[in-house]
Amino acid sequence: MxxxxxxxxxxxxxxxxxxxxxxxxxxxxxxxxxxxxxEAKFIFKPLMYEVLSEELSMWETAPEFSNIFSNLGITFLRxxxxxxxxxxxxxxxxxxxxxxxxxxxxxxxxxSSNFSVRGVDENCYFFNNLNDLKKLKSFLQKFQNDKIKKNLFVIGAGPSGVEIACKINDIYKNKFDISIVERSNEILGRNKIFNREEAEKALEKRKINVLLNSTVQEISDQKISILDGSEIKDLDQDIVIWTAGVxxxxxxxxxxxxxxxxxxxxxxxxxxxxxxxxxxxxxxxxxxxxxxxxxxxxxxxxxxxxxxxxxxxxxxxxxxxxxxxxDNGEMISLGIGEASISALGVTLSGKFAFEARRLIYASKMPDISKSLKSTASWLFQKKSTINNFINKKP
Ligand SMILES: Cc1cc2nc3c(=O)[nH]c(=O)nc-3n(C[C@H](O)[C@H](O)[C@H](O)COP(=O)(O)OP(=O)(O)OC[C@H]3O[C@@H](n4cnc5c(N)ncnc54)[C@H](O)[C@@H]3O)c2cc1C
Missing domain, CATH: 3.50.50.60 (FAD/NAD(P)-binding domain)
Known part of the structure; x- marks a missing residue:
């Protein structure tokens, strides 16, 4: 050596x-x-939606790096x-x-990438890190007691866009008219067919509008301008969440x-x-x-x-x-308590998929469970018991 x-x-x-x-x-x-x-904290990004909906707390998905690495015997520098x-x-x-x-x-x-679309940085919320999550959460909470429905647009129908739209719908029932704007002719274009079909059902059930073949041209503080075929539509917006790419x-x-x-x-x-x-x-x-x-x-x-x-x-x-x-497959959360999984030939949806998704994520965490003993998170406590489940998994 x-x-x-x-x-x-x-x-x-x-x-x-x-x-x-x-x-x-x-x-x-x-x-x-x-x-x-x-940063000071690790963020388990696939579970950020559950923090938004308060199905999980911030501390459960964002442990301190200093704790993790000191328990692993590795030097950490911020x-x-x-x-x-x-x-x-x-x-x-x-x-x-x-x-x-x-x-x-x-x-x-x-x-997050704004793809050089005018007004995105100034007028959109993002959902890529802990700060984005905190900003979005505190902004959405302002509408908690509003009587008038607001227009909420999610840009991009990839996993992030679909997951966030379903989750917001379920958290803030009847507070928002939600639309997903997608440039291509389908949602979840790079995902497994089963998950795409489950996502389509989930969006339909929640009456979330899906605007396909629609390209965002510009976003101002009150309007969103969308090119649909050869026609430009200027729509009123109260909140725009940009998940169009990175x-x-x-x-x-x-x-x-x-x-x-x-x-x-x-x-x-x-x-x-x-x-x-x-x-x-x-x-x-x-x-x-x-x-x-x-x-x-x-x-x-x-x-x-x-x-x-x-x-x-x-x-x-x-x-x-x-x-x-x-390729071990993919999992998508579809609102509170629901998900869809397509992995190695096996497909699952609904409540069982939701539980399985959380447990699989817990098992996929780098082995930092020792460092989190003090916080006793369910996510890590369950890790050993679910390993059997995961090993039997597809
Ligand atoms: C909301 C959301 C949901 C997602 N869901 C899923 C999912 O369900 N399944 C899935 O497989 N993937 C999912 N992803 C994608 C996945 O999280 C990323 O692909 C993955 O995090 C990439 O890992 P990484 O190590 O390259 O970067 P990251 O995990 O992003 O880590 C990068 C680290 O680098 C640090 N850093 C950046 N710049 C500097 C610098 N200059 N100096 C020092 N440190 C720096 C950052 O603070 C960060 O901690 C999701 C992503 C998001 C945003």
């Missing part, structure tokens, strides 16, 4: 970073690992990466701190790094071209030859798991192994 003097630095402790850090520590406890994140000097193997942070590394793993995720979160990257569609291009071992011992996984990366992988926690966690094994091989001076994605 090659001896290393500087740490392995993991920047971004979301699904990819958390998985690579905890697996690497387990594989080789003697490796010096430093995890850096600009700081924001601003620049990488790849040639010198130096990272620059927002408070002028510079850190040298032996090996670098980048997994800083994605940000872009990689890479403000620290310079021209030296090859990018594709704005994401860092890596090879099948996650190595960044021309940058020694530097890797990227999760939403910020795109693998040469596997460009169609979805931007999901499932992908980021499988990559984190694989990369941990590869880093161990790297320090043993052995050949790295290529990554293969295994």
């Amino acid at each position: 090659k001896s290393i003097k500087k740490p392995i630095v993991i920047v971004g402790a979301g699904f990819g970073g958390m998985t690579v850090a905890s697996n690497l520590k387990e594989l080789n406890p003697s490796l010096p690992i430093l995890v850096v994140d600009s 700081n924001c990466l601003t620049k990488i000097r790849f040639d010198e193997k130096i990272l620059e942070f927002s408070d002028d701190l510079n850190i040298g590394y032996e090996c670098l793993i980048l997994c800083t995720g994605s940000l 872009k990689p979160n890479l403000p620290y990257i310079d021209a030296q790094v090859t990018q594709k569609d704005g994401r860092i291009l890596v090879n099948e071992n996650f190595q960044i071209d021309n940058c020694v011992n530097s890797f990227a996984i999760g939403d910020i990366s795109i693998i040469k030859g596997m460009e169609d992988l979805p931007l999901t926690a499932q992908v980021a966690m499988q990559q984190g798991n694989h990369l941990a094994k590869n880093i161990e091989l790297l320090f043993q001076e052995k050949e790295l192994l290529p990554f293969n994605f295994e």
